[in-house]
Amino acid sequence: MTTTQHLIRFLLLAGFAMLIVYLFRTGDMTLFIAPKMELLVKLSAIGLYAAAIYQLYAALKARRKSQAADCDCDHQHSSSRTKNIFVYSLFILPLALGFLTPTGTLGSALAAKKGMSFTGNEMISRSATETSSDPVSLSTKGSSGNNIDNTLNELFPYDEYTVDHARLAKQLYEQPLIVVPESRFIETLTALDLYRDAFMGKEIEISGFIYREEEMGEDRMAISRFAMNCCSADALPYGLMTTWPKANEYAEDDWVKGTGKLAISNYMENEILTVELTKIERIPAPASPYVYPDLEFGS
């Protein structure tokens, strides 16, 4: 390999290491990967630096040797030039994008492509709760103090897959105002959807960006967040449908905090959980636009 090739490789490797450092410095790293992956990515920057330094060393070595023996292995160098250019420009592309273009956030455009979930985690199915027992009507609640625990259990029937969500739902149920937290965004939405009958009429507060589909019309919009598992490529949008008479005053990707009552509405031939907003205000976009699944949840 020639001196030039070693130098190109040195630059590319060092470039990737610097991109990682740069993204951590500017704080943009949270836009790309989840916090739990940060340490690994930092370590890989060290590895890249080490490899870069090796390439620099090899470049100097190759230069010193270049007068003596050109290249002792009989590989075809010239024939692969086009391929080399192709390969190296492939490596330059992410560097150029990373350093030269401003980083925004994922928003409605991608949410539309990825498909908004209005029902929380789709792997936790509602069928489990529907079949296990008839939902107990709200009026039976609190008829006698001793029965509260039993009544709660009847309100929130569970099986082995939904036991954690049932527990969360009971906690939520006892709050006068359910604030959907960042730390358990998906879990909360899933629990609310799972036991939607119990939560009818409850007050709820949710923050997120505005997401809209054509079918929603003028008085509906979704307040949503992207949930990231490891990196933004696996981020999926979760949201709650809301109704607000002047919904069209809010543009897509505006950040808002909405408060309202939980209800059910029909959307695209599905019954989905809906917040009938009584109050809505604009908020600044949060530092980290993503929410993350709570790994401690259920353990």
Added chain:
Amino acid sequence: MRTTLFRIGTPALAIGCLIMIFLIATNHELPAVAWDVILNPANFQSFKILFISIILEAFPFILLGILFSALLQVFVTDELIRRMMPRNPVAGVLVGGLLGIFFPLCECGMIPVVRRLIRKGMPAYIGIVYLLAGPIVNPIVFSSTFMAFRTSSEIAYARMIAAFVIAVLIGLLLSRFMKQSPLRTDGRHAAKGVSHFHHDVNVHAHDHVQPNPHPHNTIYVKKGRIRSKVSSTMSHASEEFFEMGQYLLIGALLTAVIQTVVGRDVLVGFAGEPMFAYPFMMAFAFILSICSTSDAFIAASFNGIFQPGPLLAFLVFGPMVDFKNTLMLMSTFKLRIVALLIALTAVLTVAATLIAEVIL
């Protein structure tokens, strides 16, 4: 003719990928897709974030895999590995399937090593079992799959088990019916290929520190100077970084474009029909040719769109057989064997993942 094949390999891969995009985005025309990504600021932003995040995410794992592979390459002799092989076919096949746990090479690093092992007297079917199972049944791939599917960890276990079973089945079939050597007996390769870890798929390469250019690795391993070993490890590692990195980048690029441009409804069209979902995800894995240490993150991004079965098919089939290692396989094995391997793997993957889908 074969060199020509490799020379056009990467561009052909790129073209194949473009055709793939075109086929998926049936509603769009190809230029429209490109314009959609570049001109629409929201799409461009999504594309950029997805593209870079996949790369960043995969770096730690790909680096770890490369480091392991380079260390093994330099510090562990083939002799040692060969001596540990059992004589009994069934035991041999089982060991071959689990070899990846102790020697977690990536699929690209594996082919040349396996070829050398077979030449040195390791039964060919064990080598092929290792080739198939090794890129999946190993701790690095398990941990990255586990990370990617944190909320549904059974995927990681199912991936390991399915890969092991498929590889063992193929190994048993081969040990029974394969009588001749599966290796190509091409004079040029015999003369030159053996001595090299990186054979001619590689663009160029090698500046081993040693002045003698074509030694068996073992020769200079025995020389044993730590400095030269470290240097040789670094050389192999950075060589492999570019060798493998290009497939990762193409994979990340394609995935980002597909996710940005192709709506869920189009994918769901495929996803809903098992008849299409399985072949689609397997073809997708074949074309993407991502290293098995990082493909779980790609698969995870399709979680919720596709059922676990097709996702598993992606995770199991891709590392065993894909575009880049088919090229490499053809440089090593007879064409008939390569075709047979691909066909067997495809059929068994569908069968195994269909069963897994039912169980999960």
